[in-house]
Amino acid sequence: MSDKKLFSSPATLNPPLGNLSAEKFLRDHWQKKPLLIRHAFPNFEAPLTIPEILTLAKREEAESRLIMRRDEIKIHGKNSGKHTDWQMQQGPFKTKDFRAAADSVWTLLIQDTQHFSHEAHQLLQRFNFIPYARIDDLMVSYAVKGGGVGPHFDSYDVFLLQGHGQRRWQISAQQDLRLQAERPLKILSHFKAEEEWLLNPGDMLYLPPGCAHHGVAETDDCVTWSIGFRAPSQQEITMGFLDYLRDEIKLDGQYQDDDLQMTSRPGEIGADMLLRVSKMLDEIRAAAADKKRLQQFLGRHFTEPKSHVYFDAPEKILSLRAFTKAAAAQGLMLDLQTRLLYDELSVFLNGEQLCNADSRNASWQTLADGRALSAVQFKAASPAAQALMYEAYCSGYIHLA
Numbered sequence: 001m002s003d004k005k006l007f008s009s010p011a012t013l014n015p016p017l018g019n020l021s022a023e024k025f026l027r028d029h030w031q032k033k034p035l036l037i038r039h040a041f042p043n044f045e046a047p048l049t050i051p052e053i054l055t056l057a058k059r060e061e062a063e064s065r066l067i068m069r070r071d072e073i074k075i076h077g078k079n080s081g082k083h084t085d086w087q088m089q090q091g092p093f094k095t096k097d098f099r100a101a102a103d104s105v106w107t108l109l110i111q112d113t114q115h116f117s118h119e120a121h122q123l124l125q126r127f128n129f130i131p132y133a134r135i136d137d138l139m140v141s142y143a144v145k146g147g148g149v150g151p152h153f154d155s156y157d158v159f160l161l162q163g164h165g166q167r168r169w170q171i172s173a174q175q176d177l178r179l180q181a182e183r184p185l186k187i188l189s190h191f192k193a194e195e196e197w198l199l200n201p202g203d204m205l206y207l208p209p210g211c212a213h214h215g216v217a218e219t220d221d222c223v224t225w226s227i228g229f230r231a232p233s234q235q236e237i238t239m240g241f242l243d244y245l246r247d248e249i250k251l252d253g254q255y256q257d258d259d260l261q262m263t264s265r266p267g268e269i270g271a272d273m274l275l276r277v278s279k280m281l282d283e284i285r286a287a288a289a290d291k292k293r294l295q296q297f298l299g300r301h302f303t304e305p306k307s308h309v310y311f312d313a314p315e316k317i318l319s320l321r322a323f324t325k326a327a328a329a330q331g332l333m334l335d336l337q338t339r340l341l342y343d344e345l346s347v348f349l350n351g352e353q354l355c356n357a358d359s360r361n362a363s364w365q366t367l368a369d370g371r372a373l374s375a376v377q378f379k380a381a382s383p384a385a386q387a388l389m390y391e392a393y394c395s396g397y398i399h400l401a
Contacts (some may be wrong), residue, residue: 015129016040016204022129031157031208034171036197040204046163047119050221053142056110057093063111063308064091067149067185068104069092086150088184107217109142113225114138115309115337125371127159127227132368133302139226143167143217151191151214153177156231159206162199165219169205170196172212188212230302236301237301244297245287253280292345299348303339311335311350311396323390323400328379331401332389333372338397341366348396354388364388372401 015022018037029035048056057064066089087104089097098106114121116139124138136156140163151170170193181186198218199205203330207213208369209231215224232240257276287293287397305311318326334340340349347354347364354364363381367373367389378386392398 005233009200009353016126025206026129029206029208033208034195034211035206036148037204037206037400040201041161041202041310044161044202046164046223046225047123047138048113048140050142050164050223050255053108053110053140053223054098054141056113056116057091057108058095058105058271059116061308061310062091065089065109065149066093066097066101067107067109068101069106069147069150070104073083086183086187091129092347104147105144106153107141107149109139109141109149109315111139112137112306113140113167118336121336121371124227124248127146129367130229132339133298134229134231136228136230139228141222141224141226143221143222143224145217145222147187147217147222148215150183150187151212152186152188153210154207154228155233157208157229159204159227160202160215161225161227162201163218163223164201165222165226166198166200167222167224168196168198168216168218170194170214171205171207174212177210177212219332240301241288241297242284244300248293248296249283249287251280251283255280293388295343295345296353298349299341299343299353303341303353304349305337305339309337312338313394313396314399317394320387320390324386325371325399327375327386327389329375331375331378332393332398333401334367335397339358340364349392367398 001210013030015025016037017025018040020035020037025035039354056062057066068087068089070085070087071169072085093108098108114124118177120138127135170191172192172194174190174192174194176188176190178189180189191212193214197203197205222372255276257272263270338350339348342348342365363373363385365379366377373381378389381389393400
């Protein structure tokens with residue numbers, strides 16, 4: 001990988017939206033309506049080949065699923081007719097698992113391919129006109145002819161990029177989102193296609209949340225790359241904030257009712273008690289309205305690694321002096337699994353708040369935006385910032401380029 005490719009500013013990469021500007025796309029389509037982009041990636045080179053995809057599915061740290069569909073004709077009284085049997089297996093897989101699936105129509109899904117491939121991560125960075133806090137992962141789908149996961153809808157935005165072979169997509173704005181019962185997948189019961197396209201390598205389809213869609217492989221070498229975005233539910237955000245407050249806020253008050261009146265209904269939770277408890281919760285309401293505290297929560301929440309992610313420290317850890325010398329000659333790059341974000345006050349690295357706002361943050365912001373620092377950029381960082389980067393290097397969050 002050349003220095004020019006590694007250290008190119010993400011701002012220099014044109015968004016893969018055809019003739020549409022990022023501003024127009026966000027205004028007219030983002031979370032509003034689908035968009036088909038022909039030749040979004042002219043002469044597209046996939047991050048992984050099909051053999052590499054199959055090999056990745058065998059790794060324990062890769063989150064993979066094998067979806068198999070078998071269509072059968074059954075004659076059984078009123079229930080006679082065509083019946084579809086869906087099965088799903090979780091990875092890691094062995095070669096024999098793919099051989100066993102040969103009697104079915106199957107699809108292999110692998111999440112977070114950007115954790116295992118620099119090329120996959122660079123593909124994900126082509127969508128950096130959207131904040132990293134919103135970007136989730138790059139999933140790959142490899143299917144034989146007829147393969148798919150059934151008609152469904154997602155609760156998040158997604159770009160569906162055709163990498164190899166062909167896939168036919170049908171979409172619908174239908175309001176009937178009832179699901180088939182007793183399925184290992186969330187498959188719509190009554191999908192009614194309204195539009196249809198055949199995608200070739202380099203073509204891409206954007207779908208907003210809730211848009212029903214159905215993709216079917218038209219070739220035996222069908223590979224589709226899905227760029228998915230985080231759309232946390234209100235439940236997830238609220239529970240995450242409460243978990244954050246449990247560790248960050250200390251409430252010293254105690255329930256008091258020194259004006260308690262005699263009651264003839266001892267089993268009742270009275271209005272006075274409700275009012276007192278409501279006032280005790282005022283500090284939580286105030287915390288949610290506190291901009292600084294909310295920023296701290298969001299920074300930690302959106303950089304928290306997924307539960308299956310682990311970091312490995314370098315086999316031979318350099319001293320601070322040796323690290324500084326090497327980084328000043330080679331530059332730095334984030335680990336493929338690292339999440340690094342910043343706001344006007346702080347920098348957040350893999351769920352931790354690193355430092356407060358001062359001159360050190362310029363280098364961290366450069367690292368967060370480009371996911372790499374050149375040797376020149378590292379040398380321009382303050383000694384305090386370089387020392388923090390060394391700590392991150394020791395944890396496996398940052399590597400010498």
